[in-house]
Amino acid sequence: MTTILLSIDTDVERATTQAESITELPIRIDDTTIVLYHVFRTDDEGADAGDLKSVKKAKQVLEDAGFDVQIDQSSGDAVRNILTKADEIDAGIISLAGRKRSPTGKALFGSVTQNVVLKSDRTVLLETTE
Structure with a gap:
């Protein structure tokens, strides 16, 4: 059984691209669970x-x-x-959607995607959009 964690933001185009990329992976659909995961910036009940x-x-x-x-x-x-x-669900893959940004933009604003890639010991699937 494989579990894939798709970290989804609010951009519909990026989310669609992420989901479509999963459908193209050489995995058994009946042995795979997908967890769509969104992190809200603030705690809004x-x-x-x-x-x-x-x-x-x-x-x-x-x-x-x-x-x-x-x-x-x-x-x-x-x-x-x-x-x-990802640890809680023992995700085999973490799927993230990134945006192309300049090195200055990354340095000034940080990057959730970049930090997850650098800090995770799991396979990370990265879909990059404009």
Whole structure:
């Protein structure tokens, strides 16, 4: 059994690209569980990742391909939460969506994607968009 953690932000295009990339992997659909995971920046009790358009779209793409899909969420530090969730579910793959940014942009604003890649000992699948 393989579990894949898709860390989804609010961008529908990136979420769609991430989900589609999973459907192209050489994996057994019936032996794979996908966890769509969104980290909210603040702790908003009324927030529900299942209500996000990006999560809905990724879920639709994956379920249409035959995958078992679960939705989970947290709030706070995205890097720490993604790594912790990957450990909790023993994810075989962490899927992230990055944006192309200049080296200066990365230095000034940091990068959740970059930090997860550097700090994780798990396989990371990175989809980069403009």
